[in-house]
Amino acid sequence: MSVVIMSRTKETLDQVAKEIGDKTGQRVKVAVADFTKEDVFGEIEGQLQDLNVGVLVNNVGMLPSYFPGRFLESAELDQTITKVINCNVKTMAKMCKIFLPGMANRGKGVIVNISSGIACIPFPMYTLYAASKVFVERFSQGLQAEYKDKGIIIQTVAPFGVSTRMAAYQQTNIVTSSPEDFVKSSLQYLRAGDKTHGSVCHTVMGWLLQSIPLQVIYAESVLSSLQDYIKKKTGYEASIPESSPTFKIQLNEQEE
Numbered sequence: 001m002s003v004v005i006m007s008r009t010k011e012t013l014d015q016v017a018k019e020i021g022d023k024t025g026q027r028v029k030v031a032v033a034d035f036t037k038e039d040v041f042g043e044i045e046g047q048l049q050d051l052n053v054g055v056l057v058n059n060v061g062m063l064p065s066y067f068p069g070r071f072l073e074s075a076e077l078d079q080t081i082t083k084v085i086n087c088n089v090k091t092m093a094k095m096c097k098i099f100l101p102g103m104a105n106r107g108k109g110v111i112v113n114i115s116s117g118i119a120c121i122p123f124p125m126y127t128l129y130a131a132s133k134v135f136v137e138r139f140s141q142g143l144q145a146e147y148k149d150k151g152i153i154i155q156t157v158a159p160f161g162v163s164t165r166m167a168a169y170q171q172t173n174i175v176t177s178s179p180e181d182f183v184k185s186s187l188q189y190l191r192a193g194d195k196t197h198g199s200v201c202h203t204v205m206g207w208l209l210q211s212i213p214l215q216v217i218y219a220e221s222v223l224s225s226l227q228d229y230i231k232k233k234t235g236y237e238a239s240i241p242e243s244s245p246t247f248k249i250q251l252n253e254q255e256e
Helices: 009-026 041-048 077-106 128-150 179-187 202-210 220-234
Strands: 002-007 028-032 055-058 107-112 153-157 247-253
Touching: 002 009, 009 028, 028 041, 041 077, 055 077, 077 107, 077 128, 077 153, 107 128, 128 153
Parallel strands: 002 028, 055 107, 107 153
Antiparallel strands: 002 247, 055 247
16 A cells, blocks of 8 residues: 655654655655644645545544643643644544545545543543543544445554653553554454454453542542652653644555
C-alpha cells in the first residue's frame, strides 16, 4: 500500500516518510495539519480527494497535561477544552466523514480509531481526556453497527501503557509496550470485534480497573498516590502542561 502520513511538524513527517519509503519501496505522501485548529478539513479533503483510501488510522490525540490534575487546575482552560475537543473528538468524526463514503461505495475498508484504556471508567484527574476517548469508543461502535454489512471493519483500540511522547517515553516492561510491539499485537485482534485493548496484558488491566469499586479509585489518598507515581515516572511538575504531537496515518490502497 501507498501511505499518507499527517501531522503538524513537516520536518518529522519528511523523516518518517523517508524511513517508510526506504523500507517498503512504496510511495509516501506528506500532509501537514494541526488538528487542534478549527478549519483544516477542507484543505485535507482537497489534497486527498483523488486517493482511494482503503485503511484509515485515526491516531491523533492530545493529553492536556502529563501530570494528573483536577479539571479547574488546567492552564488556559478555555483553550484547552477547545483543543482537546477539536483534536480528540472532532477530527475523528470529520476524517470518517471524508473517507467512509468511498469505502462504502467499494464495499470494503478498515477504520481503526485509537481510544485509551482509562476510558473504561470515569477517570478523575484526567477527566477531559478520558471523556473525549469515551466518544471515540461509542462513535466507532455505532459506525460499526451501521456499516458492518457494507464490508467495512471499524474498530476502537484502547491501549494502556505505550512508550510514546504522551507517556513521557516511559521504560518498556510487561505493562508498558513499545509502539512497534503494541502495533504488532493489536493488529492480531483486528477482526476480534468493535473494541480491543490490543494485547493480553492490557486486556487484563482493563478487567482489573473495572473490577475495583469506584469509591476506592476516587479516594483522595488514591488520587494523591496517582499524582506522586506520575511525577516519579515522568519527572514533570503539575505546572508544566504538555500535549502529544498531533499525528495521523492513513494507509491507502495501492494505485495502479
